[in-house]
Amino acid sequence: MNSLTSLNEDDQAIHSALVVAGEEIGYLNQDFGDWPKAQELDELLIAPFYKDQFWSQHGELNWDLIRAADYNHGGDTGYLGNGGKQTGQSAFLLLFRHRHVGATYANQIDVWIHRDPAASRPTETKAESLVAAGWRQVVMYSGADELERLKGKAP
C-alpha cells in the first residue's frame, strides 16, 4: 500500500500523523526507557492520539499500546488504532521492530492497515502473520523517494 496513492483521505491523514508520532515515541523511549501509553500520548498533544478535532474528523479511533518491547531483550512494540467511524477508513497498527534501549535509529517503524476498521489486536506481529490476518503494510512515499524520482527525470 503506497501512502501517496493507495490511501483514502482519512487513512492518509492518520498515516502522516503516525509517522511523526513514531519519531516522538522513539524519543520518549530513548529519554525515559519506557513506552508511553496511548493516553499519555493524548496528554502530550501528539496526533493522532490527541483527542482533538483531527481525531474526531478522522473517525475517533481507539488507540491502545498492545505490546511493549522488553527492556532487556528487545522485541516489537505496537500501538493499535481501531473502531473508526468514518466510512471506508482502516484500522492501524504502528510497530517498532526489535527495539532495544539506546538504539532508536537502528530500528524500524512500520505502519500497517486493516480494511476492517474493527480489526482486533494481532496475536503475532511477524510480517507473514500480519499478512495472513489481513493486515497490509503501508509503504511511505517520502521526500527521499520523490528526490529519487526527480533525479531519474533530470536530464
Add this chain to the structure above:
Amino acid sequence: MSRKFATLLSLLVCAFFGLAGQAFAQKKLRVGVTLHPYYSFVANIVGDRMEIVPVIPGEVNPHGYEPGPDDIKRASTLDALVVNGIGHDEFIFKIVEAAGRKDNLPMIYANASVALIPIGGERNGEKIVNPHTFVSTNGAIQQVYEIARRLGEIDPPNATFYRNNGRDYGTRIRRLRADFMQRIASHGKDFRAATMHAGYDYLFQEFGLRVAAVIEPRHGVSPTARQLAQTLEDIRAAKVQVLFAEQYFGGNLAETVRRETGVRVYTLSHITDGPFTADKFEREMRENIDTLARALEEQ
C-alpha cells in the same frame, strides 16, 4: 639561551597556541538554507553554534529564481546546506553546481523522512506530489528532527545539543497546533474551503480540515478560462464558503472567485518572503492559525 629569553619564548609559544586554539574553537560551521522556514528551524536547533547563511536574498520570489554571482560565492563557502529539494528551491541545484560543490557539499533534504501527500482538490484522480511540507506543523516537526539529526552527524560534538533543541522547538510547534485545535473545537465540522494554490494542504490535513478545490493548476500559474469555469462550478457544487488566498502573491483572481461564487476571502502566509529570522516560522504560523480560526468562527 638565557633564562629570561627562555621564559619570554615560552610565553610567546603559549600565547600563539592559546590564540590558535581560540580561533579554532570559534570557527563555526556554515550551514546554508534556501527557504525562510528552514532558517527558523536551523536557528532554533543550532543556537549560536553554527553560522546560518541564507543562500539567496529574503525578499526575492523563489519561484523561477535565477542565481547571481553572490549566491554562488556564498554557496562555495558552506559546510552543509538545508533544502526542500522537491519544489520551491530548484534554483539551489544550479547554484551548488556553479559553485563547484556538487560532489562535496553535504546536502540535508529536510523532508527526506516526511510522508508526502498529493495536491488537494479534484484533479481527475491524478496524484501530484505537494512540495509545501514547510507550511505545516506536524510536517515541520518531522523536518526539524530530520535536520537536527543530520546536523548532529555533521557536527558530532554538538549532536545532543541539536537533538535537545530540536525536541524543545518541536514541542513549541506542537503547542501552537494544539492551541488552534482547542480554539476551533466547536467549529469546522462542515467547513468547506478552497485555496488559491496548493500551499496549505499539509496544514489543512493536520488540522482535520478539507480542501475542496485549488484554483491554480500550478503555483503561480493562472488557470485558463476553461479551467477557471470548471473550478467555479466545483466551488458552487461543493458549497465552499471560504477561499484562502496567498499573502505574497497577489492578483485579481481571488476577487474574481469571490464575485462569482460569494465566498469570503482570507489570506494566509506561505512563509517564504521577507527577512530571515529565527522566530519567523512561529510568528507567521501563529498568524495563519489566527486567520484560519477567524474564518471558522465567522462561518
